[in-house]
Amino acid sequence: MPALSSNRPISPLPRTFYARDPRRVARELLGKVLVRKDSHGPRTARIVEVEAYLGQNDPAAHTFSGQTLRNAVLFGPPGYAYVYFIYGNHYCLNVSCEPDGKAGGVLFRALEPLTGIEQMARSRALTIKNPRDLRLLTSGPGRLAEAFDITRERDNGTDLTSSDSTLWIGSDGLPPGPILLTPRIGITKAAHLNLRYLLRGNAFVSGGRASQVRRPLPRTKL
DNA sequence: ATATCGATTATCT
């Protein structure tokens, strides 16, 4: 059964949550809730798919070749939004991990809409024909960014640990359910590493069925 | 259902 919307209060995750290896952060972010607060009212969605990027040792990471203006947030303190623009078309959301000075991050790849679905649909209606199809709202990194009106200009550097922010991450206490580990999607470098984390059987995971037929999370792994 | 392709621009070599 899919995770359902709960009316439990959502409390922000502390900065210490993010001050760890991105693999651990990625795994534990599954089931948590992304919140957008603005004049349209709250949008919330459950995190169902993420990928870990390992900083200086990871050829696929934006931080592989060192710090630049664009990736500075990933080298800074943990718990802040890193938003980048890709293919001349899409924004993607990450959260910085590891202690200040060490690079690392987690990419948000798919969400399950909970509340504020009408506003997500309005934001996505600019691009898609059928904003009534919930899967099309937030199933993919570019899609979820558009559904939440996430842009580099507005959100890069936002503190995601504060419920005073217009964008933040919290927990409503629901357990995430079974987690699967697969290769990352859409990259050319270090494409074989199992650094994509998803909730097993969740309908909002991106990439179709083939990308979900992989292995359970090993107990010994981060 | 799967494959291929074009869009469109910030960033880095």
Added chain:
DNA sequence: GATAATCGATATG
């Protein structure tokens, strides 16, 4: 000048 952590449209089986 080439590339990119993508998406949506179109073509084909």
